[in-house]
Amino acid sequence: MTAHRTIICRTALAATTAVAALVLTACSDGAGGGHDMGSMESDSSPTATATTSAKPGDHSAADVSFSTEMIRHHRQAIEMAELADSHASSQQIKDLATKIKGEQDPEIKTMSGWLTSWGEAVPEDMSGMEHDTSSAMPGMMSSADMDKLKKASGGDFDAMFLTMMVQHHEGAIEMAKTERANGTYAPAKKLADTVVTAQSAEIEQMKQMLDKS
Structure with missing residues (x-):
């Protein structure tokens, strides 16, 4: 009986640990994703600005x-x-x-x-x-x-x-x-x-x- 309870406790603990790990991973991914998007926007902004401000070749x-x-x-x-x-x-x-x-x-x-x-x-x-x-x-x-x-x-x-x-x-x-x-x-x-x-x-x-x- 004691052995049976021990198995149940271990199983519950493992499940709890797994769920916590998933939550932490999700939060980490969300934060990382937000940072990456910010980096992408920052990287793309100069390109967009350069394209907008590009001037045609000089003519005479x-x-x-x-x-x-x-x-x-x-x-x-x-x-x-x-x-x-x-x-x-x-x-x-x-x-x-x-x-x-x-x-x-x-x-x-x-x-x-x-x-x-x-x-x-x-x-x-x-x-x-x-x-x-x-x-x-x-x-x-x-x-x-x-x-x-x-x-x-x-x-x-x-x-x-x-x-x-x-x-x-x-x-x-x-x-x-x-x-x-x-x-x-x-x-x-x-x-x-x-x-x-x-x-x-x-x-x-x-x-x-x-x-x-």
Whole structure:
């Protein structure tokens, strides 16, 4: 009987000890968790502050000028390229025109975004309107040039398109090189690099096409 009571007491004592240990562990975890959360909040706060206070890269008047003028320049190139689908006789020229439009459309959107973020005005789309900007930027076609291109078709259009687009690309490269030399906004200078590389390659392609025509 005494032995039986001893076993019961030991069992009860063990259970009590176990419960106490669980309570202590829970309290310890809760306190530790609260401390860890505080540490996490403290660690994350500087990151959040840094993100909020992060400023866009510096830009200069040269970057604004490049973006504004290149948007207008690209728009005329796209206007010329869109004529190829219905006026050109060569599928190779139609494919090149599609490529030019596919390259320059996204670049216009990118540069428009920069101007907006800088608080600058995005130039109005003057495509198809009587607005001669040929004297303002290198390589731009005059209104008279555009009228001739619109009236041409077949082989005449092909030759005229290639000749004009070579001149247009050369002007864009000149503008891009000016941005590389004078600009300060890294993304704009990188886009200028892209313009020089892509349009130099297309000039070579168009000159080869002219030689074969």
